[in-house]
Amino acid sequence: MAKGIMLVQASPASPEVEDEFNRWYDEDHLPDLLTIPGFVAARRFRLREGGHVRAAEGTPRYLAIYEIEADDLDAALKAMRTRPDRGAVSDALGMNPPPVTYIYELLTEVGKTTEATA
Numbered sequence: 001m002a003k004g005i006m007l008v009q010a011s012p013a014s015p016e017v018e019d020e021f022n023r024w025y026d027e028d029h030l031p032d033l034l035t036i037p038g039f040v041a042a043r044r045f046r047l048r049e050g051g052h053v054r055a056a057e058g059t060p061r062y063l064a065i066y067e068i069e070a071d072d073l074d075a076a077l078k079a080m081r082t083r084p085d086r087g088a089v090s091d092a093l094g095m096n097p098p099p100v101t102y103i104y105e106l107l108t109e110v111g112k113t114t115e116a117t118a
Contacts, residue, residue: 003106004068006077009060010099017092024090025064032087033066038076041067060100073105 012021030042045063047055070076093099 001069001071002073003109004073005104005106006066006068007102007104008064008066008099009101010062010064011060011094012092013094020090021062021092021094024092025062028087028090030064033080036076036080036083038068038070038073038079039066040069058097060094073103077103 010025012018025044030044033039034042043065045065047059047061047063049055068076
């Protein structure tokens with residue numbers, strides 16, 4: 001079974017709709033995507049600034065990481081894009097610039113509870 005992650009960087013449309021953006025992402029969007037076969041987990045992060053960390057101007061403030069486990073990663077991604085019951089996108093989601101999405105396939109996994117994979 002192949003494993004991968006989908007990374008999505010996004011920001012709210014404006015500071016005034018940030019609460020709505022977070023509500024939509026956490027209560028609607030993440031649960032919706034986890035109904036797709038192969039999508040097994042999702043986590044969100046907020047950009048942390050301060051100390052030695054300085055983001056470039058325009059860097060999206062939020063990151064969502066979706067874990068995918070499927071015999072065919074491309075089929076899982078196609079199911080995400082083409083499902084007829086896909087949820088509505090909130091107006092609170094910033095589209096200028098639009099969210100940035102990356103797909104990565106697992107090469108190696110090492111951890112205290114896992115053995116290395118090749």
